[in-house]
Amino acid sequence: MSIYLLQHRGLILKRGTVPSKFPAMVTATLTFAPEDAFGVHTVGVRTTAPKNRPAKVIWNANEGTVQWEIELIDKVNTTFNRGNFKASLDGNNLILTFNTPSLDHTSEIVASANHFLPALLTFNLKVFVWITKFEVNIGEANFNFEIPRYNASITVATKEHNTNQILTTLNEWLGVDKQYSIILSALYYYRHAKRLANIEPNRESMVAEVLLNLTKAVEIIFSSNRELLRARARKWGFSDNFIEKRIIPLFLIRNKLDIAHVTTSPLDIDQRQVIINFTRAALLAVHELIERISKLVKEKEIKLQPPSQHVKADKKKLLQTITHYLNVDTEDLGSNMKSEYCNSNSPIQ
Numbered sequence: 001m002s003i004y005l006l007q008h009r010g011l012i013l014k015r016g017t018v019p020s021k022f023p024a025m026v027t028a029t030l031t032f033a034p035e036d037a038f039g040v041h042t043v044g045v046r047t048t049a050p051k052n053r054p055a056k057v058i059w060n061a062n063e064g065t066v067q068w069e070i071e072l073i074d075k076v077n078t079t080f081n082r083g084n085f086k087a088s089l090d091g092n093n094l095i096l097t098f099n100t101p102s103l104d105h106t107s108e109i110v111a112s113a114n115h116f117l118p119a120l121l122t123f124n125l126k127v128f129v130w131i132t133k134f135e136v137n138i139g140e141a142n143f144n145f146e147i148p149r150y151n152a153s154i155t156v157a158t159k160e161h162n163t164n165q166i167l168t169t170l171n172e173w174l175g176v177d178k179q180y181s182i183i184l185s186a187l188y189y190y191r192h193a194k195r196l197a198n199i200e201p202n203r204e205s206m207v208a209e210v211l212l213n214l215t216k217a218v219e220i221i222f223s224s225n226r227e228l229l230r231a232r233a234r235k236w237g238f239s240d241n242f243i244e245k246r247i248i249p250l251f252l253i254r255n256k257l258d259i260a261h262v263t264t265s266p267l268d269i270d271q272r273q274v275i276i277n278f279t280r281a282a283l284l285a286v287h288e289l290i291e292r293i294s295k296l297v298k299e300k301e302i303k304l305q306p307p308s309q310h311v312k313a314d315k316k317k318l319l320q321t322i323t324h325y326l327n328v329d330t331e332d333l334g335s336n337m338k339s340e341y342c343n344s345n346s347p348i349q
């Protein structure tokens with residue numbers, strides 16, 4: 001696992017002095033979200049419902065969104081002991097206590113908790129779980145196990161600029177032809193990349209999916225064959241510098257760094273930052289690429305091959321097979337396949 005690592009955290013001293021006397025007692029408090037999965041009140045999207053209790057679904061047909069109106073499960077409370085290690089859970093606060101021989105040992109334990117617990121809790125609770133706060137006390141010293149740096153961006157605009165862009169959108173929409181189907185597909189891959197790039201918490205966790213969709217946006221216009229892509233891009237006026245430094249790396253990263261194929265070797269902080277920086281540059285580059293291709297098509301300077309209007313036979317056969325599998329009674333697949341989710345296609349009480 002390389003790109004899919006959680007945010008890197010480090011111990012930052014907030015109060016007291018760095019301890020020098022060991023062994024020492026450590027108390028680490030992790031606060032998790034979503035709160036309602038732990039029986040704690042929260043405002044916003046609900047993820048967990050109590051069993052055998054009434055529930056109501058509010059369907060927003062304008063946006064295509066769903067909101068659950070449901071009670072909370074009872075607040076979770078439990079304890080866990082294993083030798084020198086103790087844990088107590090009070091709602092969404094997990095308190096860990098253990099003896100430590102050194103500050104480095106403490107860092108290793110809390111880093112392990114940061115790495116393992118969100119993934120394990122997500123799997124076992126069946127909801128996306130993340131850490132909202134992580135405090136560590138060693139004797140009289142108080143540390144925050146926090147994220148040392150972050151990458152953020154925002155679009156800068158004016159009223160006049162956005163007005164012109166909206167008018168351009170309307171003009172493009174009313175002037176499309178069959179060739180625009182390919183561009184529209186590329187636009188949707190790009191749109192999905194933009195959405196993923198802004199998902200919180202931890203935007204960086206989506207970098208692999210962002211790069212995957214940007215690569216698809218390029219591939220559907222050009223080709224998955226890099227030599228053919230280079231030839232077409234040069235023919236259509238793109239510089240070698242742009243092609244080799246902004247477009248080709250998309251395909252190389254997709255194929256070799258935990259995107260299209262799994263990778264077990266981790267990236268260190270600096271290596272991961274390289275991928276994050278490239279992703280930000282790639283978002284701008286693919287936007288420029290689609291913009292220029294769209295202009296060339298509208299001005300009849302190039303012609304794109306329209307997409308197929310029919311699902312290919314092999315894909316159709318696969319979909320039929322999957323449909324058959326979905327129709328198989330879950331009892332035939334074993335009790336472990338029984339759904340523990342509450343699903344609804346319409347409002348229920």
